[in-house]
Amino acid sequence: MQPLHIYLLVYGIPIFILFIILVILFTKNMTLLENRLLCVITGVLIFAFSGEFARQLIALKYNPLISKAIVGPFIVLAMVGTLHLIYTLVAKNAKIHFRKALYYMLYTPLLVQLFISLSPIAPVQQSYERIGIWTYRIAHSYNIWAHSLTTFTICITLFMFIYGFFKTTISISKQLLLFLATSYTCIVLGYIAVLSLGMNKLIPLPMLLLNFFTVVLLTIGIRKFDLMPSIGQRYRLVFELMPVAITVVDCKLNIIEINDRARRFLASQEACEENLLVAARSEFNQQQIHMLITTIREKQLIHNYIIDLKSRDGSILKVSIDATFITLGIEKYYYIMWREITAEFERENLIKHLAYHDSLTGIYNRAYFVEYVTQHLMLNPTQQNALILLDLNYFKQINDTYGHQIGDFVLQHVANILTLCIPAPHKVARLGGDEFTVFLQTLDHEEELLHYVDTIRQAFKAQPFTHEENISFEVSPSIGYSLAPYEGKSFEELFHVADFSMYADKKRIKTMMKEKQSKNI
Numbered sequence: 001m002q003p004l005h006i007y008l009l010v011y012g013i014p015i016f017i018l019f020i021i022l023v024i025l026f027t028k029n030m031t032l033l034e035n036r037l038l039c040v041i042t043g044v045l046i047f048a049f050s051g052e053f054a055r056q057l058i059a060l061k062y063n064p065l066i067s068k069a070i071v072g073p074f075i076v077l078a079m080v081g082t083l084h085l086i087y088t089l090v091a092k093n094a095k096i097h098f099r100k101a102l103y104y105m106l107y108t109p110l111l112v113q114l115f116i117s118l119s120p121i122a123p124v125q126q127s128y129e130r131i132g133i134w135t136y137r138i139a140h141s142y143n144i145w146a147h148s149l150t151t152f153t154i155c156i157t158l159f160m161f162i163y164g165f166f167k168t169t170i171s172i173s174k175q176l177l178l179f180l181a182t183s184y185t186c187i188v189l190g191y192i193a194v195l196s197l198g199m200n201k202l203i204p205l206p207m208l209l210l211n212f213f214t215v216v217l218l219t220i221g222i223r224k225f226d227l228m229p230s231i232g233q234r235y236r237l238v239f240e241l242m243p244v245a246i247t248v249v250d251c252k253l254n255i256i257e258i259n260d261r262a263r264r265f266l267a268s269q270e271a272c273e274e275n276l277l278v279a280a281r282s283e284f285n286q287q288q289i290h291m292l293i294t295t296i297r298e299k300q301l302i303h304n305y306i307i308d309l310k311s312r313d314g315s316i317l318k319v320s321i322d323a324t325f326i327t328l329g330i331e332k333y334y335y336i337m338w339r340e341i342t343a344e345f346e347r348e349n350l351i352k353h354l355a356y357h358d359s360l361t362g363i364y365n366r367a368y369f370v371e372y373v374t375q376h377l378m379l380n381p382t383q384q385n386a387l388i389l390l391d392l393n394y395f396k397q398i399n400d401t402y403g404h405q406i407g408d409f410v411l412q413h414v415a416n417i418l419t420l421c422i423p424a425p426h427k428v429a430r431l432g433g434d435e436f437t438v439f440l441q442t443l444d445h446e447e448e449l450l451h452y453v454d455t456i457r458q459a460f461k462a463q464p465f466t467h468e469e470n471i472s473f474e475v476s477p478s479i480g481y482s483l484a485p486y487e488g489k490s491f492e493e494l495f496h497v498a499d500f501s502m503y504a505d506k507k508r509i510k511t512m513m514k515e516k517q518s519k520n521i
Contacts, residue, residue, distance in 0.1 A: 003133040004057075011053040014212045018046050021219050033331055034088055041081040041215055048074035048208055056135055063128040063135060071208075078211045079153050085218065086157055090164035090177070108152065150210075154188050157214075180221050187213045244322075245338040249276050253293065256333060265338055284310045296323045296334055306341075318345040358430040360408055361415035369429035373439050373491045377484060380442070385484040386449040387494040388438040389502045390418075390456070390477040393509055395434040398473075406467060410475060413465045421459050422452065436477075437498075446483060453479055478506035 022042045025035055051070030055063050128135050161181035168174055191210045245262035249255050253276040258266075266279045280286045288307045296302055305321045323336040356368035364372075377385065392398075392414065399407040411434065418428045418436060427439040438456075443449060456479065466472040480502025488494040 006133060007053055007056050011049050011056075014209075015046055015049045015053075018042050018049070018212070018215065021215065022046070024219075034085060037081055037085040037088065038215070038218065041078050041085065041211075044074040044077045044081065045208075045211055045215060048078065048211075052208060056133075060128050060130060060135065075208060075211060078215075082211065082214055082218075083153065083156060083160075086160050086180075089180075090160045157184060158188070176221060180217065183217045183221075184214065187217065247276065247336045247338065249334045249336065251332050251334075253277055253289075253334075255279070262338060265340065280309075282310050284308075292321060292323070292336075293334065296325050296336075300325050316342075318342045358415075361412050361430050363415045363419065364427060364429035366429065366431045369427060369431070369437060369439065370491055372427060373494075376439075376441065377490060377494075381485060381489060383441075383484075384443040384445070386440040386443055386452075386481055387484070387491075387498045388440065388449075388453065388456070388479060388481045389431075389495070389498040390414075390436040390438075390479055391502055391506060392434040393476045393478055393506065402471060406471065409467055410465055413463075414475060414477070417459050417463055418456065421455050443483075449481060449483060453481060476509065478502050478509055480505055 022039060025039045025042065048071055051066055051074065055066045055071065058066065158181065161177055161184060165174060165177040165181060168177065187210060243261075245265040246257075246259045247255060247262045247266075248257040255274055255276060276289060277286050280289050288309060292305065292307055295305060301324045303322050305323070307319050307321060309317045309319050311317055318341050320339045320341045321336060322339075323334060326333050326335050356364060358365045373387070392410070395407065395410070398410055411430070414434075414436060415428070415430065418438065422428050422438055422440075425441055427441075429437050429439075431437050438452070440449060440452060456477070460475055460477060464472055464474045480498045480500065482488055482494040482497035482501065484494055487497045
């Protein structure tokens with residue numbers, strides 16, 4: 001077999017396997033840190049193997065340049081990336097109390113390598129020799145650094161596996177870490193055996209193969225224990241079966257996972273994009289989402305949080321949100337469940353409206369009015385407030401003469417007059433039948449009450465009731481009133497005084513009508 005064929009076999013097979021792993025990884029969720037780290041490790045090992053392959057083909061005088069520029073740095077970068085990945089896996093499955101210190105230790109090999117490469121003091125001279133078809137680095141003081149670096153890396157890796165195994169209480173995590181620790185120990189023992197028996201002369205640079213087998217080991221662990229699937233792969237069935245829209249976004253609001261209901265929901269706003277703010281599009285929606293995210297971050301968990309979102313046609317949608325701020329490993333995500341409640345909200349508003357409003361006239365009904373006045377008087381016992389009662393004169397004759405439908409139109413006519421005469425925050429209500437009432441709040445003096453009473457009388461005279469041009473007559477009310485707190489401090493007391501005053505006014509009006517009829521006769 002030709003040397004080139006041997007080189008292709010020895011270095012081509014690992015490169016091919018690493019390339020397949022890299023392709024598989026790119027089909028996963030690349031937003032996860034573990035996936036990105038494994039992609040980096042796999043990619044740099046491909047470069048390291050390619051550099052080692054090139055080193056076997058070129059002249060000896062160029063070997064130091066290839067080793068220093070490609071093979072050495074990429075091997076160290078693969079070691080550091082592997083440590084970082086293992087740390088991430090252990091941190092996801094076990095609580096590490098000295099996390100920051102261990103995190104910094106991961107990059108010690110890289111710093112040492114930089115010192116060795118750049119320092120003029122460090123022994124970095126390299127020389128090579130060819131034995132048979134292989135090119136080897138001649139034993140030099142630099143090997144002391146390399147072996148120390150390798151030993152440090154192995155010790156840290158085994159420590160993290162063992163520490164994670166004893167710290168985690170999750171069964172599947174223990175199985176995973178035991179698998180990784182056992183397999184990695186076998187790889188390390190094989191590496192030591194190769195060095196101690198002098199078998200490193202069979203294939204140069206066994207450290208490169210150690211890194212390769214470690215990557216293969218991690219990939220097998222990932223596949224075997226389902227360690228690093230995307231969130232969608234792990235919970236896809238639950239995601240799609242949930243009757244609400246679910247979205248998982250990262251700290252930058254990039255959409256990590258989204259189910260079909262959420263896609264349709266966001267599409268009802270605008271096109272569903274990769275970022276939640278981009279999907280919101282309008283400034284109004286972006287402000288609403290910013291407030292939502294701030295609330296989730298502060299409270300960690302929210303339930304039935306209501307926000308408004310503007311749809312494409314400009315209408316406002318009411319959205320109920322359940323959300324939580326979760327941590328997966330060292331990554332943080334917002335898990336958001338959306339549910340449009342516009343119809344429910346409108347239905348609830350309609351129910352509230354019907355509960356507190358008169359169905360015929362649309363103004364407040366007796367239940368709401370009594371409750372409101374009672375609470376207002378209790379909260380403001382010293383304020384001047386007034387209660388006005390109105391009863392329509394000869395309303396029975398109107399019903400008997402024109403029918404109850406015309407009578408209903410008359411009641412609506414009265415409600416319109418009172419609504420126009422009495423501004424907010426004063427309240428207008430129908431007590432029942434042909435009885436209406438007005439509550440005047442926070443009056444400065446009694447003259448205000450008399451002004452409103454006179455305004456109501458003038459409005460009735462100026463606006464007679466008309467219907468289809470053939471029915472027209474003036475509607476006149478009997479009016480009574482009472483002033484709080486002088487004539488009563490509760491609704492019942494004020495109502496009693498106003499009712500007595502109203503009937504006195506009704507009696508006065510009837511007397512005037514009789515006198516007018518007598519004069520006409």
